[in-house]
Amino acid sequence: MLSAQRLDDNPCRPRHFKPPPCAPVVADPVVAQLLESTRTRLLLALSCFALIFLVVVGRMVDVVELGGDRLDPHAARARLVAPPPPLRADIVDRNGTLLATNLDSPALYVDSKEMLQSGENPDEAAQRIAKAMPNLSLGEIRGKLASGRSFTYLKRSLTPDQEFAVNNLGIPGIEFSAAERRIYPLGDLVAHTVGYCNIDNIGEAGIERGLNKTIRGATEPVALSIDARVQFVLKDELQHVVDQFGARGAAGIIMNVNTGEIVAMASLPDFDPNHPPTTNPKRETDDDKARIFNKITSGEYELGSVFKIFNTAMALDSGVSTMSSVYDARNDIQVDRFTISDYHGKHSWLSVPEIFAYSSNIGSARMAMAAGGERQRTFLSRLGLLSPVPTIQFSPEEVGRPHFPSVWRPINVMTIAFGHGIAVTPLHMITATAAMVNGGILRPPTMLKVPEGEQVPGVRVISPKTSEQMRKLFRLVVEDGTAKQAEAQGYVVGGKTGTAEKNEHGHYEEKKLVSSFMGAFPINNPQYAIFTLVDEPHGNKESHGYATAGWTVVPATSRIIERIAPLLGVAPQDENAPEIKNALQIESLVGKKLEYH
Amino acid sequence: MSRLGGAFWFALVVAAGMTNFLVKQNVQSLDDQLTQVRKKTIEDQKKIHDLAADWTFLTQPELLADLNNRYVHLEPMSPRQMVSGLDGIPMRPATPLEDVAPPMAAAPPPAPAAAPATTIASAAPPTAASAPAQPLSLISTAHAATMPAPAPAAPPAVAVAPPRPQQPAPAAPPASLDGIFAQVTGSR
Numbered sequence: 001m002l003s004a005q006r007l008d009d010n011p012c013r014p015r016h017f018k019p020p021p022c023a024p025v026v027a028d029p030v031v032a033q034l035l036e037s038t039r040t041r042l043l044l045a046l047s048c049f050a051l052i053f054l055v056v057v058g059r060m061v062d063v064v065e066l067g068g069d070r071l072d073p074h075a076a077r078a079r080l081v082a083p084p085p086p087l088r089a090d091i092v093d094r095n096g097t098l099l100a101t102n103l104d105s106p107a108l109y110v111d112s113k114e115m116l117q118s119g120e121n122p123d124e125a126a127q128r129i130a131k132a133m134p135n136l137s138l139g140e141i142r143g144k145l146a147s148g149r150s151f152t153y154l155k156r157s158l159t160p161d162q163e164f165a166v167n168n169l170g171i172p173g174i175e176f177s178a179a180e181r182r183i184y185p186l187g188d189l190v191a192h193t194v195g196y197c198n199i200d201n202i203g204e205a206g207i208e209r210g211l212n213k214t215i216r217g218a219t220e221p222v223a224l225s226i227d228a229r230v231q232f233v234l235k236d237e238l239q240h241v242v243d244q245f246g247a248r249g250a251a252g253i254i255m256n257v258n259t260g261e262i263v264a265m266a267s268l269p270d271f272d273p274n275h276p277p278t279t280n281p282k283r284e285t286d287d288d289k290a291r292i293f294n295k296i297t298s299g300e301y302e303l304g305s306v307f308k309i310f311n312t313a314m315a316l317d318s319g320v321s322t323m324s325s326v327y328d329a330r331n332d333i334q335v336d337r338f339t340i341s342d343y344h345g346k347h348s349w350l351s352v353p354e355i356f357a358y359s360s361n362i363g364s365a366r367m368a369m370a371a372g373g374e375r376q377r378t379f380l381s382r383l384g385l386l387s388p389v390p391t392i393q394f395s396p397e398e399v400g401r402p403h404f405p406s407v408w409r410p411i412n413v414m415t416i417a418f419g420h421g422i423a424v425t426p427l428h429m430i431t432a433t434a435a436m437v438n439g440g441i442l443r444p445p446t447m448l449k450v451p452e453g454e455q456v457p458g459v460r461v462i463s464p465k466t467s468e469q470m471r472k473l474f475r476l477v478v479e480d481g482t483a484k485q486a487e488a489q490g491y492v493v494g495g496k497t498g499t500a501e502k503n504e505h506g507h508y509e510e511k512k513l514v515s516s517f518m519g520a521f522p523i524n525n526p527q528y529a530i531f532t533l534v535d536e537p538h539g540n541k542e543s544h545g546y547a548t549a550g551w552t553v554v555p556a557t558s559r560i561i562e563r564i565a566p567l568l569g570v571a572p573q574d575e576n577a578p579e580i581k582n583a584l585q586i587e588s589l590v591g592k593k594l595e596y597h
Numbered sequence: 598m599s600r601l602g603g604a605f606w607f608a609l610v611v612a613a614g615m616t617n618f619l620v621k622q623n624v625q626s627l628d629d630q631l632t633q634v635r636k637k638t639i640e641d642q643k644k645i646h647d648l649a650a651d652w653t654f655l656t657q658p659e660l661l662a663d664l665n666n667r668y669v670h671l672e673p674m675s676p677r678q679m680v681s682g683l684d685g686i687p688m689r690p691a692t693p694l695e696d697v698a699p700p701m702a703a704a705p706p707p708a709p710a711a712a713p714a715t716t717i718a719s720a721a722p723p724t725a726a727s728a729p730a731q732p733l734s735l736i737s738t739a740h741a742a743t744m745p746a747p748a749p750a751a752p753p754a755v756a757v758a759p760p761r762p763q764q765p766a767p768a769a770p771p772a773s774l775d776g777i778f779a780q781v782t783g784s785r
Contacts, residue, residue: 097653098649098653101649101650103646103647103650104643185650185651185654186654186657186659187657187659189657189658189659228658232657232658232659233658236659236662489675489676490675490676490677490679562675562676563673566673566674566679572676572677572679
């Protein structure tokens, strides 16, 4: 009303613009009252709406800017980019070959409550299910179907065919629950290395157990140092040895001496990790135990003459002996009730290379005595031969603990010189030997792939010069000693054989041997070390009745090296080339001919 | 006027509503499509994963060895079948010098081709540098330049440069494949 008056008073008011016909005159207090209350109501409604809008706006900001409720189906759909990560990461070999992976394999369960409510006849349903899945017993199914419980597993890990068949039956109350199953496409090839999982996807053996946490957390595949092709060759040849000599078992391991990577590791007999032998201690048979047992990491053996590698290295590195030192090996040594004698008795004074090549126990014992027990013990301990192998990616329960005398008496010093009275695992053996030939650096063994070109730190245990002498001695054994059959043309093999009698119930069994060969190639510039072992071989016609290393694992090692060297990229060389001959010639033996028979 | 304004606002509201509806519809259908694609991708990824496992199973060394023994009988490579490095590869048998020399004398190779060959060769093996006869040295350098590494026993070099130095200090072999290619292409 105020504005109307003002308009009227304005002299500049446009003429065509008429003032409102009459100014609203509000005099009636009833009307005023009414207007007032209407305005209040309006205001109330307005603020109500405003509040609702504020809530809506707030929610929008929440959803768009702050992420909103995680359970919102639309939001979840938008984030669905990759499949859910598997429960366990894949395990692959060094070339990317799958060693272990997860596949969907649903579990079948019955909701008996629902089934009974739906009016389905459990007996009839059980018969139909039993028809679709013949390896389930009818009685068991019927019991589960009629139990009245809302969740009972009928079968876990169904194959796609089984799932299809059961799904087709269309029985109410029969449900699938999504599950993954660990499968090992290569079967028994890498059984001991990779190990296996139980039905709940928890690692039970091997890498699966040792790296259980890593594998469960990883999204990228875990790459092992194993090469499946090399593994196959190793296993194939070992199996051949087992068959040929009727042995109880065999084991082999191949290691890159410059990185500590384990390229292959086999233990026979083995098992299929897809169907592991039962691990229930009550139902486990001896055969199951033998299959699951990993000889490489857990098997402690008195390895015999291969231990002379360390004895000789100790004597040479400490300066107690030189390559031309000679020791009296004319007569057996009598200590207490023990007699130390030679298998290939020479009955003469022998130089260090001769002791090594003829594998003289007497000479080795004398060398060890000259060096002394304390030095021997320290040296072996430095090589890690007196403690479990550290840092290896296996569960501690699967890593063997060496056996050695608690008191280091002279008789122990002598027998340890030639590998008796001390038991270590093949893994110990190859790790320490790698350091003997690679220039003297001890590197921890690893099952994980080392990126190419990466330098692996290690500890110096012997001088480069001693290592060079050891390489010459290794070569000597293959050229003129007990391992002539180890020669693999073009790959300049070097090594040391060992044939030990098994110690059972406190005495050595003459007929139960553990024959082994510790080799490296190409020995003029070692890249790989290989250790092979056969458990209780029996001589046959081809081996002229011998079951010693020279006739069992040595020829096998030769075949293995011939087959794997091209796979590992080791270039063949002419072993008769003068520069290689000269590099591996032992000065003190020039002009001498070793007579080995 | 106010009626006009009302109509305008109404139209605007309708237009905005329509646009909003259409955009929303569009987004929703795109969203559905996206979901479909993602589902398919995941499905395919799973299939690929399953097939990878299958592939590993089917190509396991044991099975391949068995198939090999039955059908193709391949054998492991023997060391004699392998050469270590390029120096181990023998050169193509040398053409007798008498046959090569006359055409070379009659029609000497064009200068641009010959020039780089000689320069490279002179920097490379001593056998070429010590070649005595001038016209022959051209041939020998051309050969030497194509040679990837100085092979003291390589036929052409022996034929051309008999007075070999007592200790043929081997020139540095090309560091990489690229180096070899550079040498080979440079000589053409």
